[in-house]
Amino acid sequence: MRQHKLALCKEHYLVWVPEQTERFIKKYDMFSHDERVLVAVSGGKDSLSLWDILVRLGYQADGLYIGLGIDGGIGYSSESQRLSQEFADAHSQTLHVVDVEKEYGQPIPVLAERTHRGFGKPCAVCGLTKRHVMNRIARDLGYDVLATGHNLDDEAAVLFGNTLVWEGSYLLRQGPVLPESPGLARKVKPLCRFYEREMTAYAIARGIEYIYEECPFAEGSTSIYYKEILNQLETARPGAKLTFYLRFLEARRNGLFREDEKAIRNLHPCPNCEQPTSAPGLCSFCRMIEKVDQSEILGE
């Protein structure tokens, strides 16, 4: 780990990663041992490693797998569900499973097609759906915290994209913790300071079986492009990615940005699902489902 000037053997690496994670959880006040954590599990290395680490650290962490119905010729969703379930069973942990097609009538690719969102890519619809389901399950089952496996590469890429167009409202919200708000559990990213390759190394060293393939729709995505650019910067200057992310958090904490009260969006509960929304009337998710249901009735 050039950015830390640190090299560890397998045995100590498997101790170091959970120790560091515990440090980040405390530093950013993510959650305590008394709170119930719902881990969003995709079957990939980050989320399964996160779950593994939280369980080892003695937290009350259950998993949530969302079946998106994405095949891509590699059985992407069924394979990632199988690996998630195997991990849960092997560690005697609870995995909640929500199948999007069963609950909302159609898998993600069809929802995306029917709603004409996202220029042929289902990523926008997928993100919207996952956020909605995670929030719903956390609320319905009474979890205090939602934890996702975003690593430093993910976070730096999002920050980079928002910075290139100076998206103020996103810059003010991005971080390791998004505090709870009425109707929404706190969201936390305990792995946000680990490089992607560090998480790969952890999953492999720990012997976690995870799905190697990226989502078939990820190819050519903006976030992958930004990750490549950041990798170039990292190669030229080891630590550049971490510096970019941490200095941002530090500058914000030190008051670089004007965090205006007025900027807080006016939220109200969606009349259908009761999740907070800034949209007039139904929230974006319920509006999408309504549109798909109507297109079905009209036989489109």
Next chain:
Amino acid sequence: MRQHKLALCKEHYLVWVPEQTERFIKKYDMFSHDERVLVAVSGGKDSLSLWDILVRLGYQADGLYIGLGIDGGIGYSSESQRLSQEFADAHSQTLHVVDVEKEYGQPIPVLAERTHRGFGKPCAVCGLTKRHVMNRIARDLGYDVLATGHNLDDEAAVLFGNTLVWEGSYLLRQGPVLPESPGLARKVKPLCRFYEREMTAYAIARGIEYIYEECPFAEGSTSIYYKEILNQLETARPGAKLTFYLRFLEARRNGLFREDEKAIRNLHPCPNCEQPTSAPGLCSFCRMIEKVDQSEILGE
């Protein structure tokens, strides 16, 4: 010009560039026809084009050439001085010349070596010296405004570098205009919205003879590296560079940043040169010259 969805023939291009420059000068309130402008001229395409444009637009614009004493095996400084003087003569304009070696005892590379600043590169010393000389000449000769030829690529690269490490104080200051302060003329960058290639095209179409070579010390510099990264982003998304710079200015104007009164540095006049400085005692420039003079006395 893909970012504007505009293609022009040579004749109209030579009209369009000065028109746009005039628009930027007015938009950012840079200077009026009553004010005296000092153009920092390096002999390169940007600064000579800027001078050309300002003269054509009817502004009172004199040139300032600073002889840095950089040879690099190509007679860099002498050649750029010759081209600057030729331009001045051909257009019957006044060019002030300040020779660093004559005025301060040593050329830039020696000043840099003697002061051990900048890890073998004289760029930091060169920047410090140029700022000092420009400020001095503007004050001594009573110019209202100092204009430099920075183009969009220059500005975007500086912004990119400051953003990667979230340098708050620089982010709050960077822009097309740096207002005058006690003892310092206003500084403006009328070309800050033109791509580098647009300025090259202008200089060539106008038949301006400029020095093609980059400064021999520029090779491998961080700013060139950032320009390459931004060029990649621009290739993938035409207009990305302009968006990055303009959205930054817009976000700042709309109050994204907290521009704290306390953040304004406590400036006092340097006891030697009387230029404002935040350093205790002598300003950085006078301290550097003092150090070089002492090393001479000590026979180092």
